[in-house]
Amino acid sequence: MDSIADVTxxxxxxxxxxxxxxxNLQEVLRQLAESVVNEIMSAEADQLCGATGNSRNGYRxxxxxxxxxxxxxxxxxxxxxxxxxxxxxxRYQRVDRAIVAAVSEMYATGTSTRKVQRVAAxxxxxRLSKDQVSAICERLDSEVEELVTxxxxxxxxxxxxxxxxxxxxxxDGRVASTAIVTAIGCDEHGWRRVLGVAVVDTESHDSWxxxxxxxxxxxxxxxxxxxxxxxxxxRRAIEEVFQGAAWQRCVxxxxxxxxxxxxxxxxxQRRVARIVAPVFRLRxxxxxxxxxxxxxxxxxxxxxxxxxxxxxxxxxxxxYLDLPASHWKRLRTNNVQERANREIKRxxxxxxxxxxxxxxxxxxxxxxxxxxxxxxxxxxxxxxKMAELYDGKRAAxxxxxxxxxxxxxxxxxxxxxxxxxxxxxxxxEAA
Numbered sequence: 441m442d443s444i445a446d447v448t449x450x451x452x453x454x455x456x457x458x459x460x461x462x463x464n465l466q467e468v469l470r471q472l473a474e475s476v477v478n479e480i481m482s483a484e485a486d487q488l489c490g491a492t493g494n495s496r497n498g499y500r501x502x503x504x505x506x507x508x509x510x511x512x513x514x515x516x517x518x519x520x521x522x523x524x525x526x527x528x529x530x531r532y533q534r535v536d537r538a539i540v541a542a543v544s545e546m547y548a549t550g551t552s553t554r555k556v557q558r559v560a561a562x563x564x565x566x567r568l569s570k571d572q573v574s575a576i577c578e579r580l581d582s583e584v585e586e587l588v589t590x591x592x593x594x595x596x597x598x599x600x601x602x603x604x605x606x607x608x609x610x611x612d613g614r615v616a617s618t619a620i621v622t623a624i625g626c627d628e629h630g631w632r633r634v635l636g637v638a639v640v641d642t643e644s645h646d647s648w649x650x651x652x653x654x655x656x657x658x659x660x661x662x663x664x665x666x667x668x669x670x671x672x673x674x675r676r677a678i679e680e681v682f683q684g685a686a687w688q689r690c691v692x693x694x695x696x697x698x699x700x701x702x703x704x705x706x707x708x709q710r711r712v713a714r715i716v717a718p719v720f721r722l723r724x725x726x727x728x729x730x731x732x733x734x735x736x737x738x739x740x741x742x743x744x745x746x747x748x749x750x751x752x753x754x755x756x757x758x759x760y761l762d763l764p765a766s767h768w769k770r771l772r773t774n775n776v777q778e779r780a781n782r783e784i785k786r787x788x789x790x791x792x793x794x795x796x797x798x799x800x801x802x803x804x805x806x807x808x809x810x811x812x813x814x815x816x817x818x819x820x821x822x823x824x825k826m827a828e829l830y831d832g833k834r835a836a837x838x839x840x841x842x843x844x845x846x847x848x849x850x851x852x853x854x855x856x857x858x859x860x861x862x863x864x865x866x867x868x869e870a871a
Contacts, residue, residue, distance in 0.1 A: 470509035478514050485516035485523045495519045519594065520629055522816030577802065584805030587812060588636055592625075593659020598829060599626040599767075600635070600660075600685075602652075602668040602678070603777035604642050605784055609794040618797065620784060620804045621648075623655055624776055628662065628830070630821035632776070634812040635660060637805050639797050645673035652681040664829070665763060667774050669693045670753070689756040690774040691720050694749070701745035711862070712746050715739060718857040720772055724850065725761040726842055731854030732758065738858065764828040767821065776820075783807050 456467040489495055499514040516523050601624045609618035619642040623635040636655045640647040648671075663685040666678050670689050678687055695716050702708040715738050719731040732754060739747035750757075760771040770776070784807050794800040842850075 466508055470511065473508055474511040474513070477511065481513070481523075481525050482516060484525070485518070488523060489518065494521065521631060522813060524813070580802050580806055583809055584637075584802060587634060587805060587809050588638070589658070591659050592633070592635060592655070593661060594627075596628040596662030597625040597633075597635075597660050598628060598662055598664040599771065600624070600663055600666040600682070601774055601777045602666060602674065603774050603781060604640075604671075605781035607784070607788045607794065607800060608792070609639075609797060609800045611797060615793055618794075618800060620800060621651060622777065622780055622804070622808060623651070624780065625660065626820050628826055630819035630823060630826045632812075632815040632820045634808045637801070637808045639801055639804075642671065643673065645676050648674045648677035649680060652677050656681050665759065665771060667771060669774065670697075670756075686759040686762065687756055688759045688771060689753055691757055691772045692774070692778075694753055694757050698739070698743075698746040698749050701749055702743045708743060712739065712743055714861045714864075715858055716746075716750065718861045719854075722853065722857060723765065724853075725765075726846065726850040727853045728761060729758065730847065730850040731857060734851065734854045734858060764825065766825050766828060770820065780808065780811055783811070 456464040456471070458464055485496060495518070497517045497519045499516050502513045502515055504511045504513055513525075515525065602621070604619045604621040606617045606619055608615055610616075611618060618639060620637065621640050621642065622637045625633050625635045627633060635658075636651060638651055638654075640651050642648070663682045665686045665688050666682055667688040667690055668674055668678065670693065675687060678685070695713060698716050699709045699713050702712050715735050719728060719735050722728045722731055732750070736747050736751050739750060760768050763771060784804050787803060787807060788794070788800075791799075791803070794803070
């Protein structure tokens with residue numbers, strides 16, 4: 441067994457030194473601080489895993505600049521959810537770095553405007569060297585690449601939301617509206633995850649098909665429902681890639697389509713919206729279906745085009761009713777995607793026109809990286825709610841057909857809901 445003296449001599453020999461042989465005390469302190477902080481984070485992660493039944497899954501490195509030097513922190517990664525030492529280091533602002541990279545690229549290509557130059561100066565871009573910008577881009581690209589290539593087969597992903605948003609970008613020597621598409625999933629434990637982000641041609645079925653196949657190839661299984669807008673190319677791609685999964689047409693987009701059918705008449709547009717909106721607020725499947733049919737009948741009398749849109753969309757607009765009622769609110773719309781799109785739009789307004797597709801992918805990927813980390817702090821669905829989806833008794837239980845009396849009750853509830861909505865609209869207009 442080594443004596444204390446032997447250990448002390450070995451440690452002194454291994455100490456960092458200057459070229460003249462003197463011990464580098466600052467480097468000693470840096471190494472000591474780095475070792476202590478990493479050990480504390482490791483112990484906290486082990487304690488969290490022991491309390492929740494989770495397990496470790498490697499680590500990711502982050503840099504932290506301190507008074508004793510730059511520490512390399514080894515932040516533990518977990519199999520489910522995430523661990524982040526907020527009391528030690530702030531979360532990286534990837535998006536701001538992506539904006540810096542995009543604006544810097546504008547300077548390099550000569551496409552910046554005076555407004556962008558003012559923004560760049562405020563962010564300190566004018567003080568960045570070419571090597572610094574290259575380092576920013578390299579790190580961002582590696583983080584986005586990790587996000588869009590990580591394996592997704594650890595557990596089933598019953599719910600998917602897919603959408604696109606449009607940003608101005610320079611392509612082939614001209615500025616054009618460019619689609620950035622994202623896919624978000626919720627796994628069987630109730631955690632949201634970013635499944636993919638890319639720039640694609642949204643008018644092309646082949647582009648959607650390739651995007652979804654890349655997600656499927658990374659291990660996405662057990663898909664029960666996919667929610668999206670009614671884009672024909674996307675819908676066909678969903679049917680081909682996720683066979684057996686139901687497709688839910690976003691009811692918010694459906695209502696907007698119905699309102700647009702009454703274009704040119706503001707009063708009629710408000711009436712259409714008031715007829716359709718209460719349908720999806722009801723909490724019983726039978727009442728929702730009764731209200732849906734009643735809304736079609738009422739629209740026939742004021743806007744036949746809106747009635748036709750609603751009637752044609754019935755199977756896809758009501759697909760969420762076949763799933764647990766506690767899930768309906770988050771399945772019938774694409775709101776989770778809309779929030780992500782708003783963040784991409786908010787950040788892209790700083791840049792105005794992206795100088796390249798790569799810079800656009802970098803910023804959108806940075807936004808989704810940050811959102812993915814935020815989502816690991818709280819489940820989208822509780823474990824109890826997700827258990828309802830996989831409850832064998834619920835799936836095996838055959839529902840009895842409703843009695844005529846029950847159907848009459850549902851229709852009465854539906855009628856009251858729609859009439860109340862119209863009365864409220866009339867009162868607001870009168871006021």
